[in-house]
Amino acid sequence: MDNKFESSQTFENLKKSFEDEAKLYFRYKFFLSVSEYEGLDKTSKILRDFSEGSLDNVNGSLDFLRNFKDPSSMVPIGNSTQNIASILQTEIEQTSEIYPQMAKVAREEGFTDVASWFDTLEKLKRNHVTRLKENQSV
Known part of the structure; x- marks a missing residue:
């Protein structure tokens, strides 16, 4: 696989597979x-069997993606240095943009309990x- 892989539909499909299976894994666990x-x-x-299978699917997709970029x-x-840098970028984005914006919208819409939850997540991510x-x- 070469650099054109990153601009392919297959790369996008692997990212989607990774994201969908990761979400499904946590739904199964819940x-x-x-x-x-x-x-x-x-x-x-x-549900235990399905969650374990879904985790295998997540790892399989990430195994392909690891040669390119974090999805x-x-x-x-x-x-490990690259992996920490990747996680750090995501955590910073969640702290500085994503969770504050989500909390703001929840407050504007009158969902103060949800806004408080997003504030808690932002503080947790700041610690990360x-x-x-x-x-x-x-």
Whole structure:
């Protein structure tokens, strides 16, 4: 695969596969916790199996993408230094743009509890940025 791969529909499809499967994995895990709480052993087994399979799918797509760019930050990934830089870029974007804007909209629409949740996420991400930057200087 060469640089033209990054401008291909296949590259876009791998990014979409990665994102969709990652979301699905966490939905399976959430639904699994509900079914376990409800004591539904058969349903829990199915959801556990599906979540494990979905995680394999996420890893498979990322394995192809790692030779090019992180599907979220579009920063090159591969070694730990690159991977931390990629994650750091995403965390900074979430802290400085995404979560503050989401909180603002939620407040404007009257959903103060959701706005508070976005504020909490922004603070958490700010802590992540600090820790990642400290790790880079080690």
